[in-house]
Amino acid sequence: MTLDELFGLAGRTALITGASRGIGEALAQALDAAGARVVLAGRDRQRLEQAAASLQNNPLVLTADLQTPEGPTTLAREARAAAGTIDVLVNNAGGSWNEALGDVDDETWARTIQTNLTAAFILTRELVPPMVDRGWGRVINVASVMGLVGDTHSSAYAASKGGMIAMTRSLAAELGRGGVTVNALCPGWVETDLVSGLRSDQRFEQRVVRRTPVRRWGTPADMAAAAVFLSGPGAAFMTGQTLVVDGGLSATW
Numbered sequence: 305m306t307l308d309e310l311f312g313l314a315g316r317t318a319l320i321t322g323a324s325r326g327i328g329e330a331l332a333q334a335l336d337a338a339g340a341r342v343v344l345a346g347r348d349r350q351r352l353e354q355a356a357a358s359l360q361n362n363p364l365v366l367t368a369d370l371q372t373p374e375g376p377t378t379l380a381r382e383a384r385a386a387a388g389t390i391d392v393l394v395n396n397a398g399g400s401w402n403e404a405l406g407d408v409d410d411e412t413w414a415r416t417i418q419t420n421l422t423a424a425f426i427l428t429r430e431l432v433p434p435m436v437d438r439g440w441g442r443v444i445n446v447a448s449v450m451g452l453v454g455d456t457h458s459s460a461y462a463a464s465k466g467g468m469i470a471m472t473r474s475l476a477a478e479l480g481r482g483g484v485t486v487n488a489l490c491p492g493w494v495e496t497d498l499v500s501g502l503r504s505d506q507r508f509e510q511r512v513v514r515r516t517p518v519r520r521w522g523t524p525a526d527m528a529a530a531a532v533f534l535s536g537p538g539a540a541f542m543t544g545q546t547l548v549v550d551g552g553l554s555a556t557w
Contacts, residue, residue, distance in 0.1 A: 310538035314339035318535065319383050319390045321370060321427070322397030324351035326496035327446060330524030331394055331531045336361050338532045343387050345379055346397065370397050370423035371415055380430035389438070390431050392535045395424035395468075396446040400498055402457045413460050420464035425471060428486075432475075436482035442535045443479075443486040445472050446527075449550045452490065453557045469546055476544030485543035487534050492550025494522040517552030526551075 308314070318335045322328040323344035332342045336359040343364045344352045356363040364386050368379035383390055398420045401412050428443055435441025450458055451465030469488050476486040493499065493512045513519055530549050533539055548554055 311532055311536040312339050313536060316391040317341045317387050317389055318392035319343040320394040320396055321345045324348045324355055327524045327527050328396040329355045330528050334528035334532050335535060343383055371419050376423040376426035380427055392442040393427060393431050394444045395427060400461045404457050405459060408460055416460040416464050421467045424468060432484055435484045439483040441484035444531060444534050445488045447488045447490045449490050449492045449554050452554055473544045480543050487543060488546045489530055490546050490548040491527055492522055492553040515553060515556055522551055
């Protein structure tokens with residue numbers, strides 16, 4: 305068996321949301337390196353085009369605002385029109401608005417659930433049926449270790465990511481007979497724009513390093529190999545699973 309037979313994605317097209325930076329950009333680079341044509345989606349077209357510039361396999365760029373109710377449906381329609389078929393869907397776009405319980409207003413709650421969970425559900429609903437018709441597909445939901453454990457000031461975020469993990473299991477049970485696998489990728493604390501404010505707090509920074517067995521923050525590149533594995537032929541018998549890439553953080557919680 306060759307590496308291409310295990311991990312090769314030549315001839316496949318992957319849609320990655322939140323692909324302009326951070327984890328999404330790293331996943332785009334990894335899937336492109338594995339041979340996939342990547343459709344990069346996000347709100348910042350300039351950043352998306354910069355991310356696409358380094359890719360080799362005729363990437364596409366689509367702007368979309370998944371915080372709006374119409375955003376996911378519009379993106380799905382535009383992705384089908386631009387790429388023809390989507391073989392791999394990576395629901396990576398997300399946001400975190402960390403506040404104490406009493407400060408989480410209805411708007412913050414709704415925005416968090418819409419961005420992190422509802423958008424992923426709608427994109428999956430819109431893009432998976434053709435995968436089932438072809439008998440092959442991959443859905444990767446980028447959740448978070450916060451979906452498995454709890455922490456202060458994270459109720460809305462943890463609820464959205466925990467919901468994503470539960471959705472992953474249910475969809476895996478439903479779609480497996482159609483040749484579509486659905487798995488969740490669970491990062492720990494990763495150096496991205498999303499946590500730049502938290503990292504400026506030295507006490508928090510040190511707390512993360514101290515509690516993570518490998519004694520460092522993760523990087524977006526740390527997520528790349530896991531995404532290639534979950535997207536490829538070698539993961540054909542893996543579905544409904546939560547692949548935790550957190551430097552051992554959840555083992556010490």
